[in-house]
Amino acid sequence: MIRNRLVITATATLAVALAALTAGFYSVLSWRLEKDANGVLRTRAEAAAANVTTRQGRLTLADTPFDEALDNGVWVFDVNGALVSGPSRSSPLYRAARTLSTSPQTTIRDVPADTRILALHLRDPRTPKATVVAALSLAPYEDAERTALIGALVFDALVLGIGAFFIRRTVLHALRPVAQMTTQAAMWSERDLDRRFGLGPPRDELTGLASTLDSLLARLSAALRHEKRVTAEIAHELRTPLTQLRLETEIALRQDRPPEHLRTALRQVLEGTDRMADVLETLIGLAQQSIDPSTGTCTAAEVAAEALHSCGAVGLDVRLDLDGSANPVVACDRDVVLRILQPLLDNAVRYGRTAIVLGVSRQENDVVFSVADDGPGFDPAEVDSVLRPGTQGSAASPGEGAGLGLALARRLADAAGGGLTAKPSQGGLIELRLPAA
Numbered sequence: 001m002i003r004n005r006l007v008i009t010a011t012a013t014l015a016v017a018l019a020a021l022t023a024g025f026y027s028v029l030s031w032r033l034e035k036d037a038n039g040v041l042r043t044r045a046e047a048a049a050a051n052v053t054t055r056q057g058r059l060t061l062a063d064t065p066f067d068e069a070l071d072n073g074v075w076v077f078d079v080n081g082a083l084v085s086g087p088s089r090s091s092p093l094y095r096a097a098r099t100l101s102t103s104p105q106t107t108i109r110d111v112p113a114d115t116r117i118l119a120l121h122l123r124d125p126r127t128p129k130a131t132v133v134a135a136l137s138l139a140p141y142e143d144a145e146r147t148a149l150i151g152a153l154v155f156d157a158l159v160l161g162i163g164a165f166f167i168r169r170t171v172l173h174a175l176r177p178v179a180q181m182t183t184q185a186a187m188w189s190e191r192d193l194d195r196r197f198g199l200g201p202p203r204d205e206l207t208g209l210a211s212t213l214d215s216l217l218a219r220l221s222a223a224l225r226h227e228k229r230v231t232a233e234i235a236h237e238l239r240t241p242l243t244q245l246r247l248e249t250e251i252a253l254r255q256d257r258p259p260e261h262l263r264t265a266l267r268q269v270l271e272g273t274d275r276m277a278d279v280l281e282t283l284i285g286l287a288q289q290s291i292d293p294s295t296g297t298c299t300a301a302e303v304a305a306e307a308l309h310s311c312g313a314v315g316l317d318v319r320l321d322l323d324g325s326a327n328p329v330v331a332c333d334r335d336v337v338l339r340i341l342q343p344l345l346d347n348a349v350r351y352g353r354t355a356i357v358l359g360v361s362r363q364e365n366d367v368v369f370s371v372a373d374d375g376p377g378f379d380p381a382e383v384d385s386v387l388r389p390g391t392q393g394s395a396a397s398p399g400e401g402a403g404l405g406l407a408l409a410r411r412l413a414d415a416a417g418g419g420l421t422a423k424p425s426q427g428g429l430i431e432l433r434l435p436a437a
Contacts, residue, residue: 002175040136041116052130052132060084097133106118110138115137116138117135177206299327307337311342316355319358321357329436339409340416341409344430347406348372355373369433383423386422387421418433419433
């Protein structure tokens with residue numbers, strides 16, 4: 001598991017750091033003890049050399065209160081290598097001291113029994129010619145070095161154990177909320193997509209993860225709502241035309257009708273099928289593209305010109321009327337605006353006599369599209385009902401259309417944060433309001 005890998009990695013890093021610190025500490029301590037031992041040895045030799053004197057032509061050591069300490073590890077040899085003063089010749093270090101005294105220069109050497117000796121040659125004209133050899137036991141220094149190393153290793157083991165304990169505890173404490181959030185998100189994704197962690201804006205890794213999971217749950221919830229909405233809209237928009245088609249077909253089958261009447265019924269069935277195909281294409285296109293009407297922008301004049309170009313008006317004077325030189329930007333996706341304008345223009349083409357005008361203006365925080373024609377227009381009593389599914393205006397002929405185009409346009413306008421209204425006028429007038437960018 002990831003937490004075990006984190007604990008092992010952090011503990012191994014701590015162990016490497018402690019090992020490096022211990023090695024550095026041991027190296028510095030060894031160097032310092034080595035330097036101290038050499039300093040003590042040289043000081044001892046120089047102290048003995050200061051007591052070398054000549055009596056009656058012979059080299060000897062001056063009497064001092066510390067003769068016993070000096071004689072314990074100090075030898076004095078004359079220029080010929082003869083022993084002047086020092087421990088007896090039976091001392092195990094005598095031979096090493098005698099050999100070192102013949103060295104032409106000051107020399108330090110380690111000998112058996114954990115001892116270090118130094119040969120100091122007195123060749124100054126103001127001093128008697130002699131060689132002082134001093135010995136120093138390294139056992140105390142080695143014991144101190146060994147004790148320090150053992151103490152450092154014990155300290156490292158304690159620090160490593162305590163560090164591993166707190167590392168594991170910290171990792172478990174840090175990852176426990178992540179595991180809980182993952183489990184909760186999995187449960188919510190199956191049962192309740194409206195639940196959220198709600199930890200606020202991301203401040204650290206944990207709140208960042210919560211924000212990401214909240215966004216993921218929101219997208220899943222939006223996708224499900226979108227799917228349900230599309231399904232409901234398809235069912236709602238197709239219920240009325242399917243009923244009309246079934247009724248028309250049943251009437252044609254139950255009565256003995258001449259071929260001309262049957263062809264008329266079949267043409268009506270074909271027209272109804274085409275209208276349903278248009279509705280299906282619009283709804284499925286929205287579902288496949290996953291259009292979010294609240295995002296995206298488009299230029300009002302450009303999308304209006306495109307809608308007029310594709311409206312298929314034949315024999316009508318089609319005109320685009322821009323209010324002033326301003327070219328407002330709509331806070332809505334271009335495809336959504338086109339899908340809203342299309343049924344409005346289709347309605348104007350169907351009922352207009354000679355002219356259609358698509359106006360574009362900016363009114364406060366809205367962009368207003370007005371589709372006007374010189375047809376019979378809307379009765380004041382039907383300006384609200386004409387936008388409902390399956391409802392047609394009084395100007396429509398019996399069996400003409402299914403009453404779905406304007407209803408679908410109004411639904412899309414509402415989803416885009418705008419609105420669609422039919423207005424009584426000298427001709428047909430429908431006003432579309434969409435939020436401006």
